[in-house]
Amino acid sequence: MLYLKKYFTEGLIQFTILLSLIGVRVDVDTYLSNQLPPLREIILGPSSAYTQTQFHNLRNTLDGYGIHPKSVDLDHFFTTRRLLNQVRQLDRLSVPSTELNTWLVHRDPETVVSAASQSSPSITLDNGAGLEDVNNPDATPAMRGGGGAPESTYNLNAADSSLGAVAPEGNQEQGNRAGNDDLTKEDIDLIDILWRQDIDLGAGREVFNYSNRQKESEEEKPSPQENKETTDTQESWRNGVNLQGAQPVDGETGESIPEQLPGLGSQTSLSLQECLRLLEATFPFGEESEFPAPVVTPEIGVSNEEAPSTSQGLPLAPPLPQAEPPLDLEQQWQDIMAIMELQAMEVNNTSLNTNSSSVSGTSGTAESNTMGSFGLSSRSTLINQDVSLHQASLPSCSQDFPPIFNHQLDSSSSTPRPTMLRLSSSNSSNMNSTFGATNLTGLFLPPLMNSSNTNITSTPILPDPFSTLLEESMLDEISLLDLAMEEGFSQAQASQLEDELDSDSGLSLDSSHSPASPSSSETSCSSAASSSSTSATFSEEGAVGYSTDSEAATVETEEGAVGGYQPGYSKLCRMSYQDPSQFHSLPQLDNISHNHTYNLPLSSAFSEHPELPISAGKKTVRDKQNSKLQPPQDLLEKQSSRDERRARAMKIPFSNDKIINLPVEEFNELLAKHHLSEAQLALIRDIRRRGKNKMAAQNCRKRKLDTILNLEQGVHDLRRDKARLLKEKMEFIRSIRQMKQKMQSLYQEVFTQLRDEEGRPYPPSEYSLQYSADGSVLIMPRSMTTAEQNRKPEKKQKDKKK
DNA sequence: CCTGCGTGTCATAGC
DNA sequence: TCGCTATGACACGCA
Known part of the structure; x- marks a missing residue:
């Protein structure tokens, strides 16, 4: 030292x-x-x-x-x-x-x-x-x-x-x-x-x-x-x-x-x-x-x-x-x-x-x-x-x-x-x-x-x-x-x-985007939906998820008739689901292992009805990989959902996809065209019911997740607003400080320029300036604030600039 | 084996 | 009443 x-x-x-x-x-x-x-x-x-x-x-x-x-x-x-x-x-x-x-x-x-x-x-x-x-x-x-x-x-x-x-x-x-x-x-x-x-x-x-x-x-x-x-x-x-x-x-x-x-x-x-x-x-x-x-x-x-x-x-x-x-x-x-x-x-x-x-x-x-x-x-x-x-x-x-x-x-x-x-x-x-x-x-x-x-x-x-x-x-x-x-x-x-x-x-929000986070996929879906909610193309493509690519156009129209809860929304979600590559576009989603390809079309399945779209089935990437090692029949069985298997077992003459997605009128017409047994009709109705419910469940979950995310965002926004308000408050405080400083300096300026009758400056320790109600400033002895004393307060008008 | 998660399904309410 | 959607609850499969 x-x-x-x-x-x-x-x-x-x-x-x-x-x-x-x-x-x-x-x-x-x-x-x-x-x-x-x-x-x-x-x-x-x-x-x-x-x-x-x-x-x-x-x-x-x-x-x-x-x-x-x-x-x-x-x-x-x-x-x-x-x-x-x-x-x-x-x-x-x-x-x-x-x-x-x-x-x-x-x-x-x-x-x-x-x-x-x-x-x-x-x-x-x-x-x-x-x-x-x-x-x-x-x-x-x-x-x-x-x-x-x-x-x-x-x-x-x-x-x-x-x-x-x-x-x-x-x-x-x-x-x-x-x-x-x-x-x-x-x-x-x-x-x-x-x-x-x-x-x-x-x-x-x-x-x-x-x-x-x-x-x-x-x-x-x-x-x-x-x-x-x-x-x-x-x-x-x-x-x-x-x-x-x-x-x-x-x-x-x-x-x-x-x-x-x-x-x-x-x-x-x-x-x-x-x-x-x-x-x-x-x-x-x-x-x-x-x-x-x-x-x-x-x-x-x-x-x-x-x-x-x-x-x-x-x-x-x-x-x-x-x-x-x-x-x-x-x-x-x-x-x-x-x-x-x-x-x-x-x-x-x-x-x-x-x-x-x-x-x-x-x-x-x-x-x-x-x-x-x-x-x-x-x-x-x-x-x-x-x-x-x-x-x-x-x-x-x-x-x-x-x-x-x-x-x-x-x-x-x-x-x-x-x-x-x-x-x-x-x-x-x-x-x-x-x-x-x-x-x-x-x-x-x-x-x-x-x-x-x-x-x-x-x-x-x-x-x-x-x-x-x-x-x-x-x-x-x-x-x-x-x-x-x-x-x-x-x-x-x-x-x-x-x-x-x-x-x-934003860490809390970011956490939902962590690569390993299961919700990431959902987030991506929602984000995609929200970001492109106005896109007609997406809604059209959304229907593709329920059909083969070759039939996209046909099902597209049918899909439009399905209606229901937030068509665009659900379609967009489906669109996201159907295209797993979308998830890979997001770096943080690379590690997602869950299968969200609910509606991936089964390519060229159902040879007995090649003209009809294959109903949605569980088709994961792993399934695709396995498919190369398995016979076609096993592959079909494994790729098919339970309802699809049941439909095949019951020899239902049309795809589950149509069963599920056709409008009621067309669906009824379809049933009328074919002479089906009671068991077949019951199965078809169950398939339709379950299929629709499945989509509804997906939408529901999606909506739920979206609600959570929105709430989270709301919290985030509120916090931001709060911080902004606090900042404004500080700015106000700062401006007040500045005004105080200006007041101080003005006070100094005024006080130091004051002179008594003999031209001497007033000692600051003995005198002070006081405001009067009418805006004028008085110089008064410090010791005397109540009663008037020998020194007559010198009155001085001063513009107050602030 | 347990756990968490995603998913499918059912039951039900509501439109 | 029917068809559909929404949703809670449950079960299942998977990692």
């Missing part, structure tokens, strides 16, 4: 140097105070929340960081970098959208969330497809995290692949891309230069030995908090990735630093290269921009693993990974723009910003759980907005675990948004009152807040933030609970939702 701290310190120093070189102002405090996991881990030691992240692997890629100058991989690395730069020069919207689309294809069809194992492969493929241009063919997912945004994204997700959270990936990617796209050419060039210098300095080659890193990651991977399924999925995912070997790993180097930070633990020093990456990731929007999205990105990846362990004892946490909603690009950008707006508004309130961060650290304990927990929970709001992970537009995933998702973000929140963080420290209930009532003071302005501000931001290493990390980490868990309650989701609800969504994955 000590050496980690040492590296951390060195890294900060180098980082600061880099910042000075590039001329960018960096608010290190924001990183520290927001618990950037790697930093916190370095300081506080590895927590269970972070141990699973494959930080080592993150650094173990071929993106160039660890490549020896003489390494043959270097050329490849530079090529990768060049390609990535080209990609990054593309329209920022185009690439993410493509990725999202890919994602939609895989995720949309069903609400399969529980099947993390299923989603994982798709994730891998998607990623590969989405970043094909950027991918280093030799790169593996579990590589070093120093590379570009895409790379980091994948690396991180490789570490926590068990989460099955694809959405965040895309989001992170987008965020990183968006952020990095704004790097100027000079920045990139400078980064390149420094980076090459860094390479020349030489990083240990062994550091980049992938196999070693992988072993390390393997050791780190298991976590007691993670359920078995998650672990399995994770392994399978990683394995798949490794096997593919062409994982989307960005060879680009100068991108998101935060991803690298995890690697600090295994790194001998914080290289300039990393600092540059961090810098690049930190200020993608330019110096003035404090937009933290790139910083958040890596942590989200980490958060996926953090969530389970961070929220120990919380049933919500473990399943989170599977429910990560995919991100909607448009919404994401909307969020980004909204954040930019907020930032623009906060420019005037820099004092408050910095102050808030310090306040959160120092006063965290004094304010006890209430303050801390709510502060964290509200921070999640900020993070959500920054990352837009909650914007999932896909019904399949996003609907799954909205609350959990938020918690996940909460646990990993590192967004350097001190101001909002602080301002939102009030709990939601208070916020609710905000909209309807008057007092804004206690909600938005912490009592300790004062306008005198410190310039901590430029200070690289601050003891205060460090000391507060532990507190905040502990409060993180509390915030999870608080947020859960705030969102109106109890843990039980969340778990229930999770369970239901798991079951909603």
Whole structure:
């Protein structure tokens, strides 16, 4: 741990140097105070929340960081970098959208969330497809995290692949891309230069030995908090990735630093290269921009693993990974723009910003759980907005675990948004009152807040933030609970939702399609019937089942006259029955051994009545095979049903098929034509009765099965609807959060611009704004809310824009 | 030998 | 009343 701290310190120093070189102002405090996991881990030691992240692997890629100058991989690395730069020069919207689309294809069809194992492969493929241009063919997912945004994204997700959270990936990617796209050419060039210098300095080659890193990651991977399924999925995912070997790993180097930070633990020093990456990731929007999205990105990846362990004892946490909603690009950008707006508004309130961060650290304990927990929970709001992970537009995933998702973000929140963080420290209930009532003071302005501000931001290493990390980490868990309650989701609800969504994955339905499932044939029949229920051809062919092919036309007309229950339906089913090859068309039905060829025509049987169709008989594939080995007479006997044998024994002059299927009138005419004995007539009537009943039974069973399937589908649909409604609910909650944030920022803006008669600003700790019933806003002393006091409340009308 | 499944058949209700 | 369908119940064969 000590050496980690040492590296951390060195890294900060180098980082600061880099910042000075590039001329960018960096608010290190924001990183520290927001618990950037790697930093916190370095300081506080590895927590269970972070141990699973494959930080080592993150650094173990071929993106160039660890490549020896003489390494043959270097050329490849530079090529990768060049390609990535080209990609990054593309329209920022185009690439993410493509990725999202890919994602939609895989995720949309069903609400399969529980099947993390299923989603994982798709994730891998998607990623590969989405970043094909950027991918280093030799790169593996579990590589070093120093590379570009895409790379980091994948690396991180490789570490926590068990989460099955694809959405965040895309989001992170987008965020990183968006952020990095704004790097100027000079920045990139400078980064390149420094980076090459860094390479020349030489990083240990062994550091980049992938196999070693992988072993390390393997050791780190298991976590007691993670359920078995998650672990399995994770392994399978990683394995798949490794096997593919062409994982989307960005060879680009100068991108998101935060991803690298995890690697600090295994790194001998914080290289300039990393600092540059961090810098690049930190200020993608330019110096003035404090937009933290790139910083958040890596942590989200980490958060996926953090969530389970961070929220120990919380049933919500473990399943989170599977429910990560995919991100909607448009919404994401909307969020980004909204954040930019907020930032623009906060420019005037820099004092408050910095102050808030310090306040959160120092006063965290004094304010006890209430303050801390709510502060964290509200921070999640900020993070959500920054990352837009909650914007999932896909019904399949996003609907799954909205609350959990938020918690996940909460646990990993590192967004350097001190101001909002602080301002939102009030709990939601208070916020609710905000909209309807008057007092804004206690909600938005912490009592300790004062306008005198410190310039901590430029200070690289601050003891205060460090000391507060532990507190905040502990409060993180509390915030999870608080947020859960705030969102109106109890843990039980969340778990229930999770369970239901798991079951909603369609596995139950799929089980009926298992190859060995006897019902598969029925399913296939029903599906065929339903899919082609309007096809007249099918209904015609359905009649063929009761006749030889040569007589299809004749029986066809007769069949039409039979009528009865759902002609089309039954015919279709019969059609399915008669053609066993149809079942083979479905892969999952290959192993069906049952004979459904009820009505397969007996080819050229009944030589005594060649002009008549052979009645339906039990003719299985096995029978066909046996027929080659048996004499024709035995074959006939065996192929014939009991009624057919009886008919032959009684010398019935027409086929059972006609007996059964002829309309009553024609049937009676047929009987009248032939002079039959009483026994023959009785047998014929029995044959007809039994034959019709047999078909009826088949229809009945089919219908029964269909009913079951429909009910199952209904359940599935209902679950999907429920999940969708929950998703909508979360979206509403999110919008409410945004409104709260806007309210906060507006409050800040208004309050900080207020001046008393002497031109001095009102101290936030002493004054607060209150709404009046007519929409006006009053500034009142905090101590006095009831009676009027010496200071005359200054009345100020302000437009409220929301 | 037991079990599950598919199928055929019977009895019966209902149209 | 007849013919037919639908369906529960049972038996049988098979794996």
